[in-house]
Amino acid sequence: MEIRALSDQQPFTTKDGSTIRSILDLANAPVEKQSLAEATIPAGGATERHWHKDSEEFYFILEGCGSMEIDGEARDVGVGDAILIPAGAWHQITAVDSLRFLCCCAPPYRHEDTYFE
Template identity: 80%
Template structure:
């Protein structure tokens, strides 16, 4: 059985600029098909607009509000919102208030699968 406590995970910064604490991923568990992490973006911050060649991604907002942009379409998002980001789709989240969210990637998140303009 694999169980990881969020509080025991050290934060790191991804290539897109968000602060991540991996819950279950390639770095800390025998994961093959997906990864789960908590991401935080401070008030006035954003991720860098990017896309993933291989990974389909879900964001699930736990706290805060922001503007989610996927392929040029924007929508206000907040706690309880789940967002599907298809593989290959340009995306970015911006926030005036700060955001804490869960990120799930399938296949698992890898820095090498993150691309920028």
């Protein structure tokens, strides 16, 4: 049985510029097909626009509000919103108010699978 407390996870900055605390991923658990992390972005901040060749992502907004752009289409997002980011889709999330959200990746997140313009 694998159980990880969020409070025990150390934050790090991903290649896209968000601050992440891995909950279950390749670095801390015997995962094979997915990963789960908490991401935070301060008010006025944004991830760098990027895409993933292999990973499909879900974002689930826990706190704050902002704007989600996927392949040129932008929509406002807030608490309770779930967002699908298909593999290969350019995307960027911008925080109006500080954002805290869950990020699920399948296959698991890897820095090497993050591409920029």
